[in-house]
Amino acid sequence: MRGFRWPPPPDGGPRTWGPGPGAPRTGRPALPEPDTELVATPHGVRLERLVTGAGDPVTVFAHGLGNGIATTRPFGSGVTGRKVFFQFRGHGRSDAPPGTWSYADLARDVRAIADLSGATRAFGASLGAGALCRLLSQSPERFERLVFFLPAVLDRPRGEVARQRLTALLDAVESGDASAVAEAVSVELPAAIRNTPAGWAYLRQRLDQLLRDGLAPGLASLPEQVALPDAAVLSAVAAPALVIACAGDDLHPVEVAEQLAAALPQATLHVYDRPNILWTERADLRERISGFLNG
Template sequence: MRSFRWPPPPDGGPRTWGPGPGGPRTGRPALPEPETELVATPHDVRLERLVTGAGDPVTVFAHGLGNGIATTRPFGSGVAGRKIFFQFRGHGRSDAPPGPWTYQDLARDLRAVADLGGATRAFGASLGAGALCALLGESPERFERLVFFLPAVLDEPRGEVARQRLTSLLDAVESGDASALAEAVSVELPAAVRNTPAGWAYLRQRLDQLLRDGLGPGLTSLPDQVPLPDIAALSAVTAPALVIGCAGDDLHPVEVAERLAAVLPAATLHVYDRPGVLWTERADLRERISGFLNE
């Protein structure tokens, strides 16, 4: 395995050993960033929002820690109706009120965006799945259909490996060191992708966004928190739910997805056999999510 390094080669493509073509290999260009808006919420935190599509039903999409609208949009590519993407507090152009913050604060952000847009369905990825669980613990009937992608934590604290990875990401963003941040973000990529043109393109896009917008300091306490005091509260959720997990994912243990699916009365569980599904199972993942939400 070649070692990872930053910055990338000047021609935009990774160097390889031995003879071979030396022309630029830049990978697939990133989509241009869409025009978003800042919306006021009842709890006085302005949140960045993007609305796409038209008609009913309306689905709200909640992103993971250090991610945002750009990384969440692909999940809604085949979903019918209107789609609402947003940035939690401390992400993108959203406000960063004084912290520390809790999952209940994130649930408040999610609820506000859903209520303002009339969303009846919800998708949550990682941190967003935790915020969705916190919301449902208080209002189990809020949504008619639910998708949880790579839930990371429920009512038990994260493992040490996961806490260290999240802390490293937050520290690297705060430091503004592009090389340290690239190292922290690179673990999101499967090993086979890290030194490819597509992998470099992804890293550039993520670093540009994180170094430009940063992350709110109130997020630093979240790796030690849980969304729910007791997972049993979710047994009152009767909406059909799809729970998606991955075997071998240290940041999102498959056991968390299994526990979540077991407590939700109308849940379907799907587990991929290896992590990195956004790279290895992208088409299947999109079809699975849109097929469930479009039923």
């Protein structure tokens, strides 16, 4: 297995030897990005939103830092009812108000989208999980069911490895250098996936979005912040919750997920035994999330 390189081969596939398929392999994303809308919120920040599905219940999906609607949509593939995806401030086409942002600001974004759509269920990934926790600390009764995927931070700041990786991504996007962005994003891929059509497809999709929309400077201080002053405030949340973690993930330590599950009275914790579960456990992950939310 050779190391990662950028740009990809012209046909989108890895260099191989001997007999094999001869057709071009583009490695392009299977689905085009859907049309989204900008919605006004009560706190004055316009947020990019996508609504799919139909009927009730309604689930809001909150993404991770540097990600967005495209990377969050797969989590809702088996979820019934309407699904509301959005971009936090500073991501995609959403507004980037001046000043330093906090998890309280991100919680306002989640609350606004949830209230505007009548959402009764919520999913939060990484940064989105932290924002969801902050919202629940203020309104513990807001949702009927909750999923926290790879929570990264509660009442203690992120570790140095996480801060370095997130800072590297923000710096690369600000530089506008596609190769630098690709290097920063490539660490999200398992080694076995890099330099494969699937790996190129993922990188192309992420680069298209990041280089087109950028990431706002206001996000830079978030890796050093905490989501809550004290995780114990979550003891007032009565809704059933599913907390998902995986071993060996430097950005999302299992200890954070364990602390969150212990703080939530009606939480179930599931820990996968290896990282990169979006690539290695995708089917099981989708079934686990949809089964819990639909239940």
